Amino acid sequence: xxxxxxxxxxxxxxxxxxxxxxxxxxxxxxxxxxxxxxxxxxxxxxxxxxxxxxxxxxxxxxxxxxxxxxxxxxxxxxxxxxxxxxxxxxxxxxxxxxxxxxxxxxxxxxxxxxxxxxxxxxxxxxxxxxxxxxxxxxxxxxxxxxxxxxxxxxxxxxxxxxxxxxxxxxxxxxxxxxxxxxxxxxxxxxxxxxxxxxxxxxxxxxxxxxxxxxxxxxx
Numbered sequence: 001x002x003x004x005x006x007x008x009x010x011x012x013x014x015x016x017x018x019x020x021x022x023x024x025x026x027x028x029x030x031x032x033x034x035x036x037x038x039x040x041x042x043x044x045x046x047x048x049x050x051x052x053x054x055x056x057x058x059x060x061x062x063x064x065x066x067x068x069x070x071x072x073x074x075x076x077x078x079x080x081x082x083x084x085x086x087x088x089x090x091x092x093x094x095x096x097x098x099x100x101x102x103x104x105x106x107x108x109x110x111x112x113x114x115x116x117x118x119x120x121x122x123x124x125x126x127x128x129x130x131x132x133x134x135x136x137x138x139x140x141x142x143x144x145x146x147x148x149x150x151x152x153x154x155x156x157x158x159x160x161x162x163x164x165x166x167x168x169x170x171x172x173x174x175x176x177x178x179x180x181x182x183x184x185x186x187x188x189x190x191x192x193x194x195x196x197x198x199x200x201x202x203x204x205x206x207x208x209x210x211x212x213x214x215x216x217x218x219x
Contacts, residue, residue, distance in 0.1 A: 004101040004165045006035035007092065007127065009076070009085060011185070012056050013049040014210060015063045016202040018183040020070075022132050026105050027069050029176050030130060030162040035105070036073040036092075037064060044082035044118065050189065051215050053077045062205040084118040089126040101169050102127035108139050108175075115147040124157060127170045132178040139175040192216040 006026045012019065015037075023035040039056045042048065049056060057077045064070040075091060076083040085104065092102060104127045106114075111131045114120050123129065133139045143154050159165060159172040188198050193216060198207055210216065 002100050002166075003033035004030055004103045004128070005092075005096065006030070006032045006103045006105050006130070007038060007089070008035055008105045009038040009040055009088065011043055011049045012037075012039045012060050013051050013185050014056070014059050014188060014202060014206055014215070016183050016185060016188060016206075017200075018181045020063060020203075021179060021181055022105060022107070023070060025132060025176060025178055026103065026130055030103065030165055030174070032069075032103065034069055034071055036071050038073045038075065038088060039077040040083045041076050041079040042082050044084060055209075055213060055215060059206045059209055062209055063203045065205065086117075086119045086122050086126070089123060093126050099169055101165055103130045103165060103174075104128070105130045105132065107131070107178075108133045108137065108142060111139070112142060112146050112150070115150045121153070124153065124171050128159070128165050128168075128172045128174065130165075131173065131175045133175050134178060135180040189216045193218065 006023065008019065008023050010019065023037065026032055027035055037060055039060050041053055057072070057074060060072050064072060076088060089102065089104065104123065106129060108131055111129065131139055143151055154173055157171060157173045159174040162174060164172055165174060183201050188201055191198050192210065
């Protein structure tokens with residue numbers, strides 16, 4: 001079986017060190033061969049991003065420059081119709097074959113809302129789901145308050161260890177610990193609008209791009 005391939009999607013409006021650390025933790029803890037970072041175009045579950053598709057793609061490209069384990073995938077970012085994760089995973093599965101383990105990387109908040117996603121149960125047929133849980137907030141505790149169908153899937157599919165992700169191409173859920181980086185794109189945009197520094201919250205190249213293009217000044 002091949003090494004798992006990670007998939008980290010998001011609006012990345014803008015991308016920051018929390019996103020990048022999530023990808024790095026997945027690589028290190030699961031032995032992934034690569035993480036594909038996929039900026040979304042038109043997200044179906046939230047308001048449209050403030051920065052353009054071109055700007056968000058450029059920021060992601062700058063953020064991962066020089067990181068051999070990260071690859072920017074542009075299959076979603078320039079689409080104008082809603083981008084559903086199930087469609088993206090279906091495309092990747094078609095390209096990479098049925099034997100390649102795929103791992104959709106999610107934060108715990110996103111995972112706890114998974115039952116609201118389009119064709120969410122089909123995601124397990126296409127990939128594993130790796131959940132990055134916050135320090136001191138185990139997913140096993142939070143799932144007790146979650147949607148009953150999601151609880152059932154979690155209990156049936158929970159993987160005992162990262163090695164289990166290499167045994168099949170998909171269908172398992174794995175919870176991993178994530179360092180306590182309390183960084184959000186919302187807070188970064190707010191700081192910019194308030195003319196406050198965002199240094200050390202995201203890569204310098206992204207900070208420079210935001211300044212050069214005067215992004216988020218009126219958020």
